[in-house]
Amino acid sequence: MLIDLLIVIVKIAIMLAFVLGLVPVLVWAERKGAAFIQDRMGPAKADIFGLRLAGLFHPLADALKLLFKEDFVPEDAHPLFYRLAPVFAMAPVLLTFAVVPFGDTIEIFGRKVPLQVADLNVGILYVFAFSSLTVYGIILAGWASGNKFSLLGGLRSSAQMISYEISLGLSIIGVAMVFGSLKLSDIARAQGELLFGVIPKWGVVVQPLGFILFLVSVFAESARIPFDLPEGESEIVAGFHTEYGSFKFAMFFLAEYVHVVVASGLIATLYFGGWQIPYLYADGFHLFGKVLHLPFALVVIMQVLAFVVKVLFFCWFFIWVRWTIPRFRYDQVMRLGWKVLLPLALANIFITGSVLLLFGGAKPL
């Protein structure tokens, strides 16, 4: 009992440390990557004892600066909701990561330990439920600030998130249909199989359209460029966090990057095999009928590393897209969500269902 509890706590701690520890690295990668994409140098000045590490200390300096700034509440703000909003923005995103598996089930002290904080029966629905709550942070911040630009940002974000949640949910259904489960651990495990004996059965291979829809919707859900209408700084100052400063602003900032990490984890799990490495099984590589035996511990470590690498790649992808594509106009966002993504998502479900019924051996009830 006690040891089970301990294992769970350790897993939660690892997960939190991973997600939150990745945030400063992402901030650094974002600034440095942006600089290199735009032929600039990027942050390079902050140093500790003359050690600069290409500006890696800048996020640290920023965090310290934000911590020591004055914590204020604007005069027109609703005092309680103004303070509550950053928490609402932060908490659901962190909770979402609980169901993302980062490795296979392993055995420690004779216990089966799945490398996942919580293996829920409703896995994907849980993700979906909590990702739909992130809108409250933004909407509440926008309303409680007592500022018209904040309110506009809040309204924009609520409309945008409701619109894209639909195509997000519908695009996930395709994956759930193919792998026949809502559990993320089952989905990750099923992606270790091979199609025609050569191609790994990754979500992106069996659901290419679903993957694109999911990717676009996830960008819209995390309000990153090209969908960062809620904060569109060239139009509405900074949108919902115009009136925020100090650590409350830092929490919104943190939430945005945690959202990126969580979205990357979900993309990796649902569409890129999760912790699976192609042709690698519990006893080693299976290639062209030959088996290269590897110790189980090494395999597990490699799989966890593979998951981390995939997450890092998609985090980088978020940054990469941000510095490539300009922001959409508001009507364009709405048109894309309702007139393009929604019909395509429905078509995707229909096609997936038909193919499964014709070739997949699924039986009608």
Next chain:
Amino acid sequence: MERILFFIFGFVAVFGSIMVVSRRHPISSVMYLLLTLFSVAALFVLRKSHFIAAIQIIVYAGAVVVLIVFVIMLLNVAESKIPVERPTLAQGVGVVAAGLLMLEGALVGSRYGAQIEKAVDVGTVEAVGKALFTSYLLPFEITSLLLLAAIVGSIVLARKKF
């Protein structure tokens, strides 16, 4: 353990709903409504109805309440225009009726006594899905008609020109 959780979430749900009906500003009501919905979802989880709990959060917290918040912000009723509540006869009758309803609930509850029954695993995605698409397929399809009617109706109602 389960009993403690039941009482915590039950208390929060009742507290939240009382706050919803008693707050003056709608936005405070909405936040307490969210609290109530969450505790009801937690109560569903206690009853091993994970699917309904997830749907509760997706549909209610994620869509219905967001819609209400959206409308509140869109209308942005001025502080002075928020209706002032004055006690009337109808309200008194309503409160008395509610009290009677509560009494009846308690009576019904005490009739059954403290029957303790093991909860069967009927709330999983598989079980609910199977029931939904076999025995209850027709009602399920009819809800889609209802939703269609709601979509058309709300668009017609909220249009600028009649």
Next chain:
Amino acid sequence: MVPESYYLVLSGIMFAVGVVGVVSRRNALIILMSIEIMLNAVNLAFVAAGSYLGDPAGNVFAFMVMTVAAAEAAVGLAIVIAIFRHRETVDVSELKELKF
């Protein structure tokens, strides 16, 4: 395991609170929210009874009720918006054209 009757009592209390809200409040938005509370109370009773009887029908009906709730919220809010556009008010006691 919590007895079934506890859930029914809780559901009854929540329903009663919702009724009070619908009957006594004058703000149309809060009336809509009170209706949501009532529907939630009903859902709670459905789910509790369903798992007590070992029948997924309880969950299925809770699901249906949620659909109805969503439809009701959409149409109700559309009505509130339409009224607000004409009358600049969300106070239901000011809408008494049909009263004589």
Next chain:
Amino acid sequence: MIRVKKVSRPKEIPLTEKLYLVEIAKGLAVTMNHFLKNLTNPRSIPTIDYPEVKRPVPPRFRGRHRLTKRPDGTPKCVACYCCATACPAVCITIEAGEHPDPQIEKYPVRFDIDMLRCIYCGMCVDACPEDAIRMDTGWYTVPERNREDLVYTIDMLLSD
């Protein structure tokens, strides 16, 4: 007469562009090219690391002023007020004193340039009959923490 030039819009956007995805991939390729180029060869970035590295100024660059000196180290300036008169920003304040050498009439007791007002036009240099003021230091005015420090005195102007 205004001539109107007709610009023809492309009649039809090809399908590959309508789908966006190909175009987005092309854009991503462009940004990735820049990123990789600058990552593998940071020297190609044109940014100058300012306080440590300074951009070489052209020879006729009008930088901070300096007062030239005679061979004995005293300022060449004879406090004739020509520069102060020529200055369109009225940033030069001169106070004259009698020079001990009877050959030279006056010398500046005080020669202040208010750098917050100076517009670096170089008219003072043109006006000077004695070639006593020049702007050839190639220095930008450095920022200071208060206004007083930006009024450069004669000692500072003579120092280089």
